[in-house]
Amino acid sequence: MEFFPDRAHVRLRSCVRGGGYIDAEEDGLRISMVRRRGLLTTVWKVHRIVRDGADYVLLYGAAYGRYLACSPGRRRVVQRNYNSEDQDNVLWVPIRAGDHRDDVLIRHGRHRTRYLDVTGYGDDVDESTRWNWVVEPLGPRPEPPLLPPPRASCLPVRRIVFRQGNGRYYQRLRAFSFCGRSVFFLRNVLACLLDEDVDGITLCVKAGSQGRLTPLASDLPYNCLPLHIVVLNHRTAAALGLRYPDFDVLL
Structure with a gap:
């Protein structure tokens, strides 16, 4: 949990699949991996909560504000709103990958055999199929960045x-x-x-x-x-x- 202080900004870099960062896609719904680390869509903010005496980490995107959530139907990680105090698809528990390592596994808060990855997840995965993540903290910036230049469009x-x-x-x-x-x-x-x-x-x-x-x-x-x-x-x-x-x- 020390990797995820409340309200901190972080990037999550994969230790498998050739590296890359968790990225919030432009549709505001899907998640993918990108190699370029300077994108706003790769920045996530930490939202810590305690529920039923247990500590959980929630992660919401700096680009669109939506939360990393597991989708039971497609068995993938997606972007979702956080609408209910009882909602559990947005709950995550970080676990050290080893005694002398700085990377972490990120387990779903209510499904103990499911772990955060991007290509899909399943039950009863073994250690070789789990995705390890390096948590890269970002310092605060006192002034907001310039907004993107205006772009005319009638859709959506x-x-x-x-x-x-x-x-x-x-x-x-x-x-x-x-x-x-x-x-x-x-x-x-x-x-x-x-x-x-x-x-x-x-x-x-x-x-x-x-x-x-x-x-x-x-x-x-x-x-x-x-x-x-x-x-x-x-x-x-x-x-x-x-x-x-x-x-x-x-x-």
């Missing part, structure tokens, strides 16, 4: 549900339909609707009622699923400790 069309907050209370929910994936254009629309300075607000995505706020620094996932946005001014975001990991490309 999704429902944006949003509210403004200051960390202690939120305004009422409002909603509208938004075309495309550009976070640059989305910020402009929300600034106009809320009569705010466009350069003085932070957009955060909340992936499910139990999910933590994640600052949006990438374009929206390529799907039509509704997106829940919380709009904070910059001083409020700093007060809540919403920092950014190191987004510099590391070759």
Whole structure:
């Protein structure tokens, strides 16, 4: 558990299959492996919880805010919202791979014979088929990165549900339909609707009622699923400790 302090930013590098990092794909649903470590989609934030006296690690993406979860039907790891206090597909337990090693196995919290991997998982796997992971911590970045440049598109069309907050209370929910994936254009629309300075607000995505706020620094996932946005001014975001990991490309 010491590899995963609460609210830390990490990357997970595989010790098998030629290395590579767990990556959140642009559809906001699938998981894959990539070799390039400087991508925002390879950054995960730690969410620690205690349930029934047991400690668990949850991991949600810095790009889309969605949680690493096991999918029983397809027996794969996917991105999912965290919607319920009883939801268990997002629970993970890190285990040292050996007495003198820094890599870890990541076991599912409720299925003791299932381990985190990307190609699929099964019951009663032996030690040779388990994926070991090196946990690479990232330090905080005091300023947000520049948003991606605007890109015009009319697809996909999704429902944006949003509210403004200051960390202690939120305004009422409002909603509208938004075309495309550009976070640059989305910020402009929300600034106009809320009569705010466009350069003085932070957009955060909340992936499910139990999910933590994640600052949006990438374009929206390529799907039509509704997106829940919380709009904070910059001083409020700093007060809540919403920092950014190191987004510099590391070759």
